[in-house]
Amino acid sequence: MELTTAQALAMLALGLGSFITGMIPAFVSESARQRHPLFISCLLCFGGGVLLSTSVVHMLPEAREKLPEYSELMLCVGFFLVFLVDEIVHIFYGAHDHNQIVGNRLSQHIHRGYGTVEATSLLNDPRIVDGEMRERCCGDAGNPRMCHVSHTPPCNQSSSGVIGLLCALFVHSVLEGLAIGLQESPSQVLLLLAAVVSHKFVVGFCLGAEICASSSRSLCMHIVCVLIFSGGSVGGIAIGAGLESVTVVKETLAVPIMQALAAGTLLYVTVSEILPRERARWHERQRSAGIAQFIAVVLGFGLMYLTTKLLDHDVV
Template sequence: MNLLQSKIFSVVVLGLASLFVGILPNCFGRQGRKQWPLLLSSLLCFGGGVLLSTALLHILPELRESIPEEYKQYVEIVFCLGFFILYMVDEIVHFFYGDTHEANIFHNHGHNNNERRRSSSAKYAYGTMESRHLLHRESSSQASYNPSFYRARSDSVLFCDQPPSQLCHVGHQEPCSAAPTANIGLLAALSVHALLEGLVVGLEGRSDKVLLLLGAISSHKLVVSFCLGMELTSNPLYKFRRHFVYILIFSLGSSGGILVGMFVTNIPTEIKNLLIPILQGLAGGTLLYVTVSEVLPRERARWHQQHEKRGAGLIQFFSVALGFGLMTVLTKYLDYDG
């Protein structure tokens, strides 16, 4: 297999494999939200651990190695800048559309409660609050797992006049799921990272190294693709068409990077040595924000509402640790550094 054939093979394999693995969660996600909500949450926490490891143990070390020596003192600043950029975008969206989001959330909760009253087949629906059931328990003087959450509305959770029972020190409230910044930011960060990884393959001049890079990139790109698919599946408002488009954009990241590297071989050294690491660092900071501010708080909040499932938090923790550990092993032992 010559150099051109190996690069074309890499384009096809990375694109199709990522697309298939990313769409796979959508095939069982809708049914899983009703029948296996804790399993779905555990998979999402697993994805959170994967993203956390990708940001801190994969992208950040790459940034340190690739950035020019005179700029190494700014590595952490560039990384954190990606975090704050998405944080700022998120707050801007909430500033202009926060009231609409809150109204939609309460409208959806009311609609979900009406649907629950008409259907007795499903006890729990993943991503919704069992507020009517737990409020009924609370009104009958039975201690709920975290009653401050159910008494609270909007920001009043910070000013509850009665402390929560059990050991929870705060009211576990989900991040605003109507804001589009989390999934869009996650998609943008992963796509930029995939594009830059593909660019390295496209610029490679030996066919054997191209295949080695293909194996190294595939080892973690397919895991990340599955986690992205799970994250998109967790939002019941996302239909298959949008899910497919998002996964397609991500899948084309590495393939597009390879094609760009094949046809644009005369990239100025200054741009290659400085711009690419900066984009990597911004993508890593964005992944960190989505993981610690959106994915993990959301999953913890959904199950801290269920006092019947008090052990769910431990299952989520071990899922995060498993995803983090798996991605760490793939990064440390299967990445190609030649």
């Protein structure tokens, strides 16, 4: 097999496979999501574990190889960068959207027999969670039991979380594709392809599941996001195959810096968006659900960790 043939095969396998796995969650019907909400939540927690492992165990060590002194700093910069963007988006869009959604949900209480004054007072009632009246729980005022989990899901009305996740995974996909395209023999290309495929398809499925869970989900947005994600590896392979000087690329600091920034972005999305949201949604509805979510996170983290260690490969 010629080198160009192996590179073309890698582009087809990564591009098409990533697109298919990323689109699978879009074909899960809304009725199925309503029938099995805890399973869907555990699936998203599983994806959170995969992304957490991808950030800390997979991407950060690769960045540290060529940027040993500042890789952790760049990870934190990526974390704070998405944090800042998220807050800026929230300033302009978050408050209005949140009040509108709460108002729409509370209007249901008016139709159920509440008067206008009573419904208005519910706006500041701490027992209102997702527009529904809840009993006092641990951590509420007047309840002595302590609780370390918010009962209200974090604001998720903007798509900044999904955009941050997509950008991080796109950068990582380009770098992995670049590593494949820079290989100098067909056997090296196929070996590295197998290593990348082993986790890329899992990450693609997790991205698709997170897009489905976002408040602004639509089939068109889902297709565009998955196309961008799957196209990252294809473009990276094409760029790597077209480069004449491999040494210059391998010695540049731009690659580990981008890798570390992307790792920080994934870390923020996982610990500030996905996991807090899913824990809050189920903390009062079914308290034992937290154990199932924890197991799902550990399974996702463990799967990604084992995949990284068993099929370790060097990125540019």
